[in-house]
Amino acid sequence: MMKTPLWQGWWRLGDDAGLGADSRRAGLSNCFLIIIALTSLVYALVNAVYFEAFPLAAVELGVFVIVLLALVDMRINRNVERASWVTVLSCGGLSAFFYWYVKADVSAAVWTVFFAIINFFLLGTRKGLPVYLVFSAVLLSMIVYYRDTWPALASGAAWINVLGAMLACGAAAYYQERSREAAHERIEALANRDSLTGISNRRHFMQGFAQARQLLCHSGGKYSLVLIDIDHFKAVNDTHGHAVGDQVIKAIIRRIVSAVRAEDLVARLGGEEFCVLLLDCEGDDALRRAEGLRRVVASEPVTVGSLGVSVTISVGVADGNPRTRGFSEMFADADRRLYVAKSQGRNRVIASGSQGQ
Incomplete structure (x- = not known):
């Protein structure tokens, strides 16, 4: 040029x-x-x-x-x-x-x-x-x-x-x-920012992902992408209304944010789908952290007024080397594993090496 x-x-x-x-x-x-x-x-x-x-x-x-x-x-x-x-x-x-x-x-x-x-x-x-x-x-x-x-x-x-x-x-x-x-x-x-939860939206997450990838390419670190979907969220909206559904989403985000490190990136991609970028983390460590997110969400019902709404999440995890794997490749793997988690009964984490992944 x-x-x-x-x-x-x-x-x-x-x-x-x-x-x-x-x-x-x-x-x-x-x-x-x-x-x-x-x-x-x-x-x-x-x-x-x-x-x-x-x-x-x-x-x-x-x-x-x-x-x-x-x-x-x-x-x-x-x-x-x-x-x-x-x-x-x-x-x-x-x-x-x-x-x-x-x-x-x-x-x-x-x-x-x-x-x-x-x-x-x-x-x-x-x-x-x-x-x-x-x-x-x-x-x-x-x-x-x-x-x-x-x-x-x-x-x-x-x-x-x-x-x-x-x-x-x-x-x-x-x-x-x-x-x-x-x-x-x-x-x-x-x-x-996502207008409902205040966390990063997809646009901001993509910018953060690109910056993190560039830094990790220089430092030699690895990263993992965690894709999260709320189980049976449509039933929550149909049963309790969208106002309650919004409060459930906000409560889940608060639990997820409290369970990750300050340097990790959390975003709402849309609807009931979220993602977390775990920096300097891969393999068993990424699986352990993702399992921690699943447990903290399922630990107790979300209280909305006098209601107690029990919710769980399904999680797909993809990890890789930032020099060779970007967002599109990792998202495709995480999305495929999220689908497996849902097909196996939901409320579970599927990562590389998981049974049935």
């Missing part, structure tokens, strides 16, 4: 770049890097030719080179995190140097405010807040240290207005980004 030339689509990098959840940040980083590159180059030329401010022009030219390299790096390696940090540090460093070079002249205040937007939009609130506090502390230190020697700071109102504008813009950018993050987290929860 031919790679896209670096110059093709240089003005955009986002949803169509195969970056998934980072597509928004990639687009912003790309946009801000281009803006900073063009701005620093133009100002470097103006400051060198017109104002003869050679130290400032040299710094701006250095920022231009760094940002240009970051643009090329992001196009080649798709490292959005690195590009975001380069963007923020370049903008912050140049703004702080400019503020010092022009001795807190009002022309520098505009760039300090612009930094707040770039910082929080690219780094988010968790990483962006400490960076912005450090940036603000650097400017405040300059104001305190040079307040008696810089003419622009002779009036207290001047630097108070600068700090006020910085804090106000920073607070607004922080609030906007935090609101966006909260909305994104809610959307992620709706997309990845």
